[in-house]
Amino acid sequence: MRVRLKDIAKDLNLSKMTISKVLRGQTDISDETKARVLKRVKELKYIPNISASSLRTGQTKTMGLVLPSIGKPHLSAIVDGIRHAAGAQGYGLIVSPSQEDAEYEQRQIEVFLSLQVDALLIVSLQETTTFFEQMQRSKSIPLVFVDHRPAGIMQNYVGLHDVEVGRIACEHLIHCACKRIAYLRGPRTAAADMRAKGYRQALNEHGLAVQSDLVVESMHPEESEYRRGYEATVRLLQRRGRPDGVMAYSDMMAVGAMDAAISQAVRIPEEMCFVGCGDDALLCSMRIPLTSINIAGRELGLKAGQLALAAIGGGNGSRPQRILIKPRLVRRKSSDGHC
């Protein structure tokens, strides 16, 4: 049987209350007993039963994070940030992947609720926010949406400043003296639209025309990102007035794009500069090291965690917040020519 407070108490001829007090750092205990208790607790490898204490206190000192998948490098940094924020306040973090399935996501959330987590962070797949509104009607624990925002959201949200992603990438290419900047834009999502907007803004602000045929949509969404980047670039290179700068929605598309250029003997970065997005350690260190937009995932996670903690502490007094993290550019060789 697992060691309980009662066992330690009996062992030391004290009441379990005393042990409990020591463990929670109450001050009305003599230094001597405190030391004795701590010693024995360690020896016996006592591990408190959170279920029991939460029943009494209504707190588990644990936050739950639901995310779509375990395999995406970019989520890793976010998790790390959240974990750091949680740990700093003595909170634990438990995670649950929803396997890219919106319905499964809901079930995971229920698992967390039944485990009595004190706050819930969600990289959600839901398109709308109705499920969460219903949820908050019955039981209201702090809720923080991370990285992905369902439409019409009113709750806490910490995400990426997508307009800035597009703007920063584009401005960098402009500073690299690029005159004809192509954008391999990603899927038709709200986030992708924001990035395209940033791209256009940057061009405008620097007096460059937006040429719509330089913004390339994926023709075959079922293809790999690599191929999509590759083929889009092949087409761009056939254009009269070939682009001298290419920015892509993802690192993988950028890698595909660079390969297309290489295969046509285009020199990088002298003749053409490239910027990816994601700053994936693996992809950016291939062939020609790729300049990329770092999503600042750790900072994002940190902010999300802090927001959750504040909401736990602040009761319902604190109103929903919306925080956008600014990405930053990481320069590498793919754009280091004429900068």
Add this chain to the structure above:
Amino acid sequence: MRVRLKDIAKDLNLSKMTISKVLRGQTDISDETKARVLKRVKELKYIPNISASSLRTGQTKTMGLVLPSIGKPHLSAIVDGIRHAAGAQGYGLIVSPSQEDAEYEQRQIEVFLSLQVDALLIVSLQETTTFFEQMQRSKSIPLVFVDHRPAGIMQNYVGLHDVEVGRIACEHLIHCACKRIAYLRGPRTAAADMRAKGYRQALNEHGLAVQSDLVVESMHPEESEYRRGYEATVRLLQRRGRPDGVMAYSDMMAVGAMDAAISQAVRIPEEMCFVGCGDDALLCSMRIPLTSINIAGRELGLKAGQLALAAIGGGNGSRPQRILIKPRLVRRKSSDGHC
């Protein structure tokens, strides 16, 4: 306040006992009340408090999984398998990343124990197994090591049959009529040694000599895998009697290796075949689609989950098991020439 059994009971003029029985599918309840209860439970979005029930039953119907990182694609399939096994028996799964930190791993395990999970699955970073032995002395919940095995382990273990990884890759190249097969071997770990062993076995069994200069160690472990694969292959190509088959410890190394070959105008797969390992969807669909060893992560996870469940059910009667999953080859263009 969250809805409790008592609330539903009051609402329906029943005792909370009756509600509890309905929820757990006891049979001594009239169909009519059962229907009434179920209806109301749904309407009120009742979510049971696992903390409370576990206190009584000693079970949370939840398994915990500790893994080094959230960002590795290969772990994703494993998690999926475990989750599937768990779900099939009505168990929940919660995950916790240890951020590649062995000490942090131990703390995560304690979080799970204090949360009262019914079983623990671990992709461990520990080099030895002493921490776990101590742990099991005080409180013995089922423990399953997954994918990575600390030295001298006596507990349940489900992992990859690493010898087979090396053998299958090598045999495939042999069947592709390769005569001089190089191996870009990975780190100096037990798993990597096993794979090298499989490679040698395959050569021996097919009457090919093991040429030690065809087994390449990473010279600069601080470099990216891509670069290591690239540079190793450049050196191999300078060799008198250049290899006609290359297998690599990872997909990324194989991609680097192929790039090196391409840059020297070697035709793939006509002049040289390549096999990677990991079957990473992204990497294998680049440039020249890469033949790779699929780690069968989902099956691995499934088995691990089932083992954990069996251990929960079987009490301590069931003795530690060791299960090795056989990988399988996924053919793609990089080795599809003269097969």
Add this chain to the structure above:
DNA sequence: ATGAAAGCGCTAACAT
């Protein structure tokens, strides 16, 4: 077929 009482391990509030 339904319900009352007791108790799981812990802690808030109140003695001593």
Add this chain to the structure above:
DNA sequence: ATGTTAGCGCTTTCAT
């Protein structure tokens, strides 16, 4: 400085 009592939400056991 230490201990007692009661109760968190649930389920086990035993009535009714």
